[in-house]
Amino acid sequence: MLKGKIRYKTTIAGRPYTxxxxxxxxxxxxxxxxxNEQMQQIESLSKGLDPERRAVLVxxxxxxxxxxxxIKLDAMQKxxxxxxxKLQKDQESKINEE
Known part of the structure; x- marks a missing residue:
């Protein structure tokens, strides 16, 4: 096992996963x-979908x-x-005024 990696055992949609x-x-x-919550939500909205199709939709x-x-992160970084x-320009202007 790679250093820093952990094994986490869980159950998703009734099936065990590591x-x-x-x-x-x-x-x-x-x-x-x-x-699990999203799988259940999709199941309640689309009865009859098999677990594989629900997983693809999730x-x-x-x-x-x-x-x-x-997209939001890129806009915020910009x-x-x-x-x-702008702050740098304002600071340079203030220094030049002194």
């Missing part, structure tokens, strides 16, 4: 809980959320860079 990763156990517990939703968050540039 997840290997570097995240803390609390993080993995939260991830497992969220995946994955699609997760990637969609990740893309939205990345705004931060612009604010830092």
């Amino acid at each position: 997840i290997i990763g570097a995240r803390p156990e609390e993080h993995m517990r939260s991830v497992s809980k969220m995946v 994955a699609v939703n997760a990637v969609s959320d990740q893309i939205e968050l990345q 705004e931060l860079a612009e604010l830092e540039k």
Whole structure:
């Protein structure tokens, strides 16, 4: 096993899984809980879907959320860079006035 990796055993949609990763156990517990909740939500909305199709829909939703968050993060980083540039100009102006 790689250094820093832990084995986390969980049950998702009634099936046992062992997840290997570097995240803390609390993080993995939260991830497992969220995946289970999303699987149950999709099952209640789309009766009759097999677990594999539900899992694909959970994955699609997760990637969609990740893309939205990345877009927001990129916009915030751009705004931060612009604010830092403005602050630097303001500081240079103040120094030149003295």
